[in-house]
Structure formats: structure tokens, C-alpha cells
Amino acid sequence: MLIKRVLTNNAVITIGDDGKDKIVCGKGIAFKKRSGDEIDPSLINQVFILQNDSNVIKFEQLLKDVPIEYIRLAYDIAEMAKMEFAKSFHDSMIVTLSDHLYTAIQRCKEGLLIKNALLWDIKNFYEIEYEIGLRAVELIKDKMKIDFPEDEAGFIALHIVNAQLDKNSMENIFKVTKLIQEITTIVKYHFHIEFDTGSAYYYRFITHLKFFSLRLFNHDQYDENDETELLDMVIEKYTTAYDCAKKIKDFLIHKYDYHLKDDELLYLTIHIHRIVTKMNAKGGDGK
CATH class of the missing domain: 1.10.1790.10 (PRD domain)
Structure with a gap:
């Protein structure tokens, strides 16, 4: 697998067999590497297949601001939603959810907790998405050792709702x-x-x-x-x-x-x- 572009020491862009760009991640995967070099397959621990060039740009910017473990966490939550709804979710959900998780976890570490004014409504209007949000909070506790409040399960649920609806913010x-x-x-x-x-x-x-x-x-x-x-x-x-x-x-x-x-x-x-x-x-x- 050849490197198309180096993003960080831990992430590169390659081209898959289907011609689509992939972001391939792994600790030190691009250390002292450049375009055209081979990737060591043993270092790969995550692959993101992107649907269009604009999402490649968004991921590239995201990786400059957000550590890879938060993107991986967002990807795992998206996989939960995918299994529950039997449908794929847009790359943009990974971008927005990664950014949200990183910011929310940093706030939580600083003791700054934001109340979700719509929590009751989210529980009642988006029951399945909220259940995924609760499972995501448990995953975050396991992976990041952070005790997220119930309010965050609601915020995550809204990201899942948003990802199912085109043209929306x-x-x-x-x-x-x-x-x-x-x-x-x-x-x-x-x-x-x-x-x-x-x-x-x-x-x-x-x-x-x-x-x-x-x-x-x-x-x-x-x-x-x-x-x-x-x-x-x-x-x-x-x-x-x-x-x-x-x-x-x-x-x-x-x-x-x-x-x-x-x-x-x-x-x-x-x-x-x-x-x-x-x-x-x-x-x-x-x-």
C-alpha cells in the first residue's frame, strides 16, 4: 500500500483498490515517510474510507486539531449506529462528532459541564438514538476513563439524528x-x-x-x-x-x-x- 499524502506521523492518505481515498492510521505509520513510500501493514490500526474530496480536506484539518483516538472513538460510535439502523453514515458525522467529543471531554476534565436543555425531549423523540448515546457514554468511560453525564448521551444522540438527515445542520x-x-x-x-x-x-x-x-x-x-x-x-x-x-x-x-x-x-x-x-x-x- 503506497502513501498518497502524509497527514501526520500517525495518519496518511492512500488510494484503495476501488479508487477511493482512504485515511490509514497507526502509531508512527508515517514517521520519516513521504509520498510514494510503502506502508508497514503491521502498524495499521484504523482505516477510514472517504466518499469525496471535501471530506478528505475536513479529515486533514481535523487531524491537525484532534488526536486520532477521538476520531477512532467517533468511528466506533458511528459503527454502533450503523448496526442499529442497518445503514451507513456520512463521513461528515465522524468529523463533527470527533470535534464534539474532543471539546466535551476537555471541558469535562476541567470540570465544565454543559446542561442539555433538550434532554427530556431527546429521550422521548429520538429513543433509539438516545440509547446509542448511552452506550457511547459507557464506551467513553471505558476508553477515556471519563464519566460523562447523561446530558452528553443526548448531545451524541443529536449528532446521530443529524447524520440521518441530508442538508441539515x-x-x-x-x-x-x-x-x-x-x-x-x-x-x-x-x-x-x-x-x-x-x-x-x-x-x-x-x-x-x-x-x-x-x-x-x-x-x-x-x-x-x-x-x-x-x-x-x-x-x-x-x-x-x-x-x-x-x-x-x-x-x-x-x-x-x-x-x-x-x-x-x-x-x-x-x-x-x-x-x-x-x-x-x-x-x-x-x-
Whole structure:
């Protein structure tokens, strides 16, 4: 395996058999080496396969600022998520998560702990991602001898959420989580219920709200169809759910200057009716 470019004494770029760049890491792997030299295979302990040139540049910058063990830690967490969701995650997750872990661990060593104001919402809206976050905290404790607070499991969960959604930033994910919290609060107070956060209906409702919120913050235009007749039927059949949906519509206008379209109002009403009906059937009113 030939070196394409030396990044640090412990990391180099090579070209794989598939023609894609790889970052190959190992202690002293590039010591006194230059482009075109062979790599000692016995020194390799980590290989990152990158999808595009921009990520190579990001990794190169990351390696200048963040020790390799933090990148390896982020990679291990990404592998946890990959196994859980049966899908690959973008290289950008490794970059952003490595940087976060390095900064958070340094803060923790200095006794500076940041509270996660959205922790309760993260637990309830992103249950699987949060469970991975908890496992990641245990991994960090084992590898780095750092006792991370529960708040950090929530921050890691948001990185995993962000990695599953294209075109988004962590700032948008925070906004999405807050908006989901606001909408679910309106529904809870309207019907005087508490949600069964472990139910499939709750998961579907939160998923609908997640993608709706992303469209709102990404300013994506919703492809509206003429569902006027169907909406009229839903209004007549699901009156109380529609009243709640109208409250949400008014809230979105006043706080976010977003005007809910008829199709969005239709699907929101149906989702509200479904989850409230299921909660009432289980005796789930929160009075």
C-alpha cells in the first residue's frame, strides 16, 4: 500500500483498490515517510474510507486539531449506529462528532459541564438514538476513563439524528427538536393526555413531526395536491383532532410565520386523531 499524502506521523492518505481515498492510521505509520513510500501493514490500526474530496480536506484539518483516538472513538460510535439502523453514515458525522467529543471531554476534565436543555425531549423523540448515546457514554468511560453525564448521551444522540438527515445542520436539529416539543405540548394540553412514548403510534407521530419541521426550517416547498374534498371529510369525521390542528396552525403562523397548507393540515389532523384515539383506548388520559 503506497502513501498518497502524509497527514501526520500517525495518519496518511492512500488510494484503495476501488479508487477511493482512504485515511490509514497507526502509531508512527508515517514517521520519516513521504509520498510514494510503502506502508508497514503491521502498524495499521484504523482505516477510514472517504466518499469525496471535501471530506478528505475536513479529515486533514481535523487531524491537525484532534488526536486520532477521538476520531477512532467517533468511528466506533458511528459503527454502533450503523448496526442499529442497518445503514451507513456520512463521513461528515465522524468529523463533527470527533470535534464534539474532543471539546466535551476537555471541558469535562476541567470540570465544565454543559446542561442539555433538550434532554427530556431527546429521550422521548429520538429513543433509539438516545440509547446509542448511552452506550457511547459507557464506551467513553471505558476508553477515556471519563464519566460523562447523561446530558452528553443526548448531545451524541443529536449528532446521530443529524447524520440521518441530508442538508441539515446541528442548529436545525436543535430547532426541530424544540418545535416537536412545542407541537406535542399543544396536543397534550388540548386533549389532557400523556403520551405512551413507547408505542408505535407515538413513534409515527414524532416521525411525521420531524420531517414536517425539517421542511419548515429548510424552507422546502411542500408539493400540495388538491385534497379539499378529503380534508372536508376529515374535518367532519375528526372534529376535535381538527380543532387541535387549527391551534397548531395558528401557533406556527404567530411564532414561525409559517402558513400550514391544506395537505399538511389534513395529514396532521389524521396523525393527531390516530394517536389520541389509541391513547384513549388504552386509558391513557393524563388527568
